[in-house]
Amino acid sequence: MALTLSLGLSSLGASALGGGAAPVTPAPVPSAPISTAPISTAPVSTAPISTGPVTRPTLVGYAEMKADTFAQGPASGAWNGGLRGEARFSGQPVQGFSGVQRDPQGQGFVFLSDNGFGAKNNSADYLLRLYRVALTPGTPAAQAGRVQVGSFIGLRDPDRKVPWQIVNEASPERLLTGADFDVEGFAFAPDGTLWVGDEFGPFLLHFSADGRLLEAPISTPNLAGLPTLRGQAPIVIGHRGSSGTRPEHTLEAYRVAIEAGADFIEPDLVVTKDGVLVARHEPVIAVVDKDGKVLEATADVAARPEFGDRLTTKTLDGVTVRGYFVEDFTLAELKTLRAVERLPALRGKAYDGQFEIPTLSEVIALVRDMEAKTGRKVGIYPETKHPVYMNEVAKFNTSQLLIDTLVKEKFTDPARVFIQSFEVGNLKDLKQNIMPGAGVNLPLVQLVSSPDEAPYDWTAAGDKRKYDALTTDAALREIATYASGVGPYKRWIIDAEGRTTDFVARAHAAGLLVHPWTFRNEATYLLPGYRNDPEAEMRQAFQAGVDGLFTDFPATGAKVAGQYAAPEVRSPQHPAFAQGVSSAVANLPGSGGFEGFTIAPGGKVAYGLLEKAVAGDPAGQLRLMRYDLGTRQWTLAGRYALEQGGEAIGDLTPVSDSQLLVIERDGGQGQTARLKRLYLIDLGAKNADGTFKKTLVADLMALADPRGLAPSTRNGVFSFPYVTIENVLVLSPDTLLVVNDNNYPATGGRGADVKDQTEFLWIKLPTALKLAPGVARN
Known part of the structure; x- marks a missing residue:
């Protein structure tokens, strides 16, 4: 189906800027107006789509948002590898959705855009925002799907809660950028505040409903439990x-x-x-063969003619050894010698003759x-x-x-x-x-x-x-x-x-x-x-x-x-390394932080799932961290084991207080994509190795689409071959919303030269999930 895209211009406060706009000179980042008004127009659909029963996960609704979709400025895309040049875009791309929740102020959705243009040093002019979006799925009855982008919530730190320097350090609003945090998942707490999971720290970020940072970023403790005798840090x-x-x-x-x-x-x-x-x-400090050739030495004694009379043959632990022995020298005599490299062929002789015994x-x-x-x-x-x-x-x-x-x-x-x-x-x-x-x-x-x-x-x-x-x-x-x-x-x-x-x-x-x-x-x-x-x-x-x-x-x-003993989990992008605050080493691969973050339906506990394995953990096992919003205490809920071919997770959303849905993916896209799946885990069900038991809910590379809702469907099968799929939300017991992160302005999902658009999928499951109250509000 074709896409109808509608932008709520009155909510945005500025005209949407299409792609292809001429580059503009980068402007200073202003204190942009923060809009929190709900979308007041456009059809909204969060209810189940009326269809008959299905025998396999089936696409029952579809919509698209063009890659070149922009919100009000400032200009962006001026940074490349840490160097600033001409801005590529005269506004802010509405792109890279990395988390989705229902809008607590309306009937639509709120999407979190991630940290910007592919890397920390490229994203200093990309503002961190959450966008209100109204969706109408394309169905045989409704025909084209509809995506309406409305107002946004700008994330900012006017109260200076971030204890290190940020990009907009001196501005009054201190708008947060993709060079400050890599935001990848979020949830609204019962008190109306907003919690966000970050990958750079990884940190938890706590905001007011209108995007004001309420407290300092919350670090992630290293709670794995070392397999040493008493759980103590190993020594070197x-x-x-x-x-x-x-x-x-x-x-x-x-x-x-x-x-x-x-x-x-x-x-x-x-x-x-x-x-x-x-x-x-050894007591022997130079071993000499019968011809006087030095076979091994740790001191230059064989080159000292004054000690030639000390050359002797002894039996050392049952082995006959010819050489110079320490016990035949006084300390004063030894102090006249100098150390030499024992393995010169391997380690060289650069320091020979410089140091005493x-x-x-x-x-x-x-x-x-x-x-x-x-x-x-x-x-x-x-x-x-x-x-x-x-x-x-x-x-x-x-x-x-x-x-x-x-x-x-x-x-x-x-x-x-x-x-x-x-x-x-x-x-x-x-x-x-x-x-x-x-x-x-x-x-x-x-x-x-x-x-x-x-x-x-x-x-x-x-x-x-x-x-x-x-x-x-x-x-x-x-x-x-x-x-x-x-x-x-x-x-x-x-x-x-x-x-x-x-x-x-x-x-x-x-x-x-x-x-x-x-x-x-x-x-x-x-x-x-x-x-x-x-x-x-x-x-x-x-x-x-x-x-x-x-x-x-x-x-x-x-x-x-140090990776094992560190008190915190830290990625290489942690601000401590860039700003000289700490000499600790990173124990988490780059961009390996909280890719998935959610709050359980009871509203008391948050869960953050790391995207990559912490040093010391078994390969392919990702930590699921539990954070008590009341006591502010971390615990380790368990580990999620990736499938063979799986490289990372994409998102996390609750089904109940004890069950979560996880997006798992490989690193491929387009023709190279193989593994893009949804799994259900139960926090109380674990395998013998302690990892969560997993139930396959949907293979996103092989969804049934018998009615051809998506333009890319072939022979009744729809594939979702984007490198990152980072949004999943339960709409009803048998219907899920799944959306990709298009890594704007990346290409490759639907063709090597085609900018990746944002695709919205409504997926009906053959077996209904057992939802906790409040998980799906129809």
Whole structure:
């Protein structure tokens, strides 16, 4: 059917401007008059359309609104990629409808237009508005559908409730624009006020009936509940410092790790000839072959002829090693050496020769100095290296030396120290004897290497077991009698095929923290499935529930962990990032906020459905947030799982206090569109994985249209192939109104060169919905 479009010019207060108008010089944004008068003319239809029974979702009414439909100014469309040029439109497009409700002042509808011209930096002259619209569906009896655009409600902040700078900061009315918020859903509360869901924050926005912001934007808390042992935020441990960017176990590596956001830094501890604990990964600081070639080194000792007599051969945990050993040097001698990169072929030599070998006391002093400078309390995570070897060869009990040093340095806060070891006996000795003797009680961590290796104290005692003996349920319970956590090789958490195991769950069942090692950014250390993305590996570990992880690149670890630990859900468009208010990282993809927002029929509870998954949540699962309008408290109602091929949701509307309709869609349009559907969810019905059970209500790509109401219908089938379909409203128990967002001035829904128009669908369902009173007012 053809479209008859009527604009209520008296309500608009200005003539409607058609497309094709010559560009005009952009004008300052004025305090536009705010019209709230209801539409007083034109036929209105919200009642069910009289038809016979249907056997499948069927188009029973249709209308169109031209893409080039404008309301009174100011001119718009002047911004492109953040740069201002000539305005493309001499008014404000009536476009991009992203939410619909009945008009509480009349018999028509109110539509919310979204944030403008496709992006935040393109939309500074697009004013956020709600338009009153009267609709008459096109039917065989009524012929052409009719769309009458009436007055608008302009959203504004004259009382300066927004605590950050907005586009129209200095103007009296402070009209809100698409560069300020991305409004995507709304509802009227019983008290007549207006609630709007935003994607940029995501925020809830509370307005008076005439569009005045009543309070500061309401942030969205991160209420997912982390799968860690106690729901606590996971920690990031700088493995040997920031050893991926600086030579390991140097003060510089530790400093960079702290600056990068590490919660703990890890000094591996060995002992000098004169009994001082220093940070080196192994007692051997340069390994040399029989021809004198250095095979691996962390210090430049092999190039120091004055120490040539220290080259020796020793047995280290049953392995013959030729090289230079820390226990053969005094601290004063070690201080003359300089650190070198252990993996020069991978990480280069740019920092060779610049840094000393630090003592444990110097590491603690650095931590305190960084705390004074940054205000961050960072912990240390020392490892006692090769305890049996140190006792037998170096003649020192490094566990005792460690506790003595921590006590001397007054660094014994159990919240800032973990002590780890690959051996078992020394941890038990620490727990039962050494720490009680010193009057301290610090958390211990049992390290677990690969299944082909074994704790050396077991091997030295003739015990043939390997590390897999420490991974059984019984063994984990035994570890919990002397340790607070377990530090497994990461393949115990994620196997060689990239599959998550049950190790974390079993360790947590024993009451143990889980801190796996080692996560690195270089492709050589990543499984193929991660496609050279180290963040993907870390995300999988955090999703498995690890309580922290060791990484050579703590900046990467802190970024990913921050997404999980953030107190709020934030998209990259959150104003905190653009205006320097916060250094937190985004944990929600761009434009992933409240695409769906509604108030339940009882009028006491609002629901906001995020468009995309929050970091840490299973892929394709979207949070449905519940907001109590009385107590102003958030809770997590549950998660909505997208279908295979689904990429986002488009809108949310209530059927009853416990049932909601959801638009789900893919990212395709035109010939590439595949999935555009309506699902019914019941808040009390969930699948085994905790997601809502879904019932398909209508496939919007295959609606019956036996009478050919829509011009695009072919062979009795109507398809709705727009990239975004963002409006659904229940009109009666068996009739829904569905409308697209045309992303003005986008093309592609009905043809590559055709501007997307706004299409209004009246859809009759074969099975009536069980509506709560007041959901549909006929």
